[in-house]
Amino acid sequence: MKRRNFLALAMSTLLLAACGQSTTTDTETTATDNAATGGSDLLQRINNGGTINVGTEGTYPPFTYHDQSGALTGYDVEVTRAVADKLGVDVEFKETQWDAMLTGLDSGRFDMVANQVSLTTPERKAKYDKADAYSWSGAALLAPTDDNRYSSWEALKGLRTAQSLSSNYGELAERYGAEIVPVDGMAQAVQLVKQDRADFTMNDHLAILDYLKNFPDSNLEVKLVAPASELRGSGLVLIKGDDEVVAKLNEAMAELQADGTLTQISQEFFGEDISKQE
Known part of the structure; x- marks a missing residue:
């Protein structure tokens, strides 16, 4: 009986070892097959x-x-649609608050983000890739017309600014020593400034000019604008590591620049070409 038990145990051990070897081989084979099929899932969908x-x-x-009809539009949206046309793919937009934007990218809810994103921190640059920029702009500060405290960026120290916690503008305001009042987006930020619950807000200069054009009686005005040397390029952002996808996006963007499409979309929304760094 002892001899039979020993033999049974030995056979079971051999079987388990063989199963383990087979599983490892299958995994390696699957990884090889995936690599041979054309890269990432996103690349395959584009192809x-x-x-x-x-x-x-x-x-x-x-x-x-x-x-006014409820249709999603805007400069970033229309540029993305033009890129999709060049790539020969369909595009589905998924709307979310700014503070959840990169989290959605991390979780795979989005393939990429189109929302005036500039990778300004080492942490973001290490984690994300940005395709070639389709717009160039800089920060601007919006505050009540009768508030004369904004002689320089250094004057922001100790003042309250309404900002999304993870935005580029919030990072800039903190760099100058301002106190962040958290908001979900620009619309709420402007309301807090008008209600004196924040001293100012910072955002993209073009977005602020668009707001003032639509609300000329807001009693707010631009107090500070970033110099030309500090203009940032915004582009489609995706998780780092999909180099072939980035190359395809850049190729599509170059074609849109060359055929005048980016200039045309810029003129439609801003009355000038914001797609080139000048």
């Missing part, structure tokens, strides 16, 4: 004329918003 999922706010005019 096969599938659908790309793009995160955007939908509440950030003139870049991403809903027109």
Whole structure:
């Protein structure tokens, strides 16, 4: 009996070892097969004329918003649609708040983000890739017309600014020593400034000019604007590591620049070409 038990145990051990070896081989084979099929899932969808999922706010005019008919539009939205046309794919926009934008990218809810994103911190540059920029702009500060405290950026120290916690502008305001009053987006930030619950807000200069054009009686005005040397380029952002996808996006963007499409979309929303760094 002892001899039979020993033999049974030995056979079981051999079987388990064989199973383990087989599992490892299968995993390695699957990884090899995936690599041979053409790269990432996103790349395959682009190559096969599938659908790309793009995160955007939908509440950030003139870049991403809903027109009077309720349709999603805006500069970033229309540029993304033009890129999709060049790639021969469909695009599905998924709207979300700014503070959830990169989280949605991390979780795979979006393939990329189109929302005036500039990778300004080492942490973001290490984690994300940005395709070639389709717009160039800089920060501007919006405050009540009768508030004369804004002689320089250094004057922001100790003042309250309404900002999204993870925005580039919030980072800039903190760098100058301002106190952050958290908001979900620009619309709420402007309201807090008008209600004196914040001293100012910072945002993209073009977005602020668009707001003032639509609300000329707001009693707010631009107090400070970043110099030309500090203009940032915004582009489609995706998780780092999909180099072939980035190359395809850059190729499409170059074609849109060359054929005048980016200039045309810029003129439609801003009355000037914001697609070139000048």
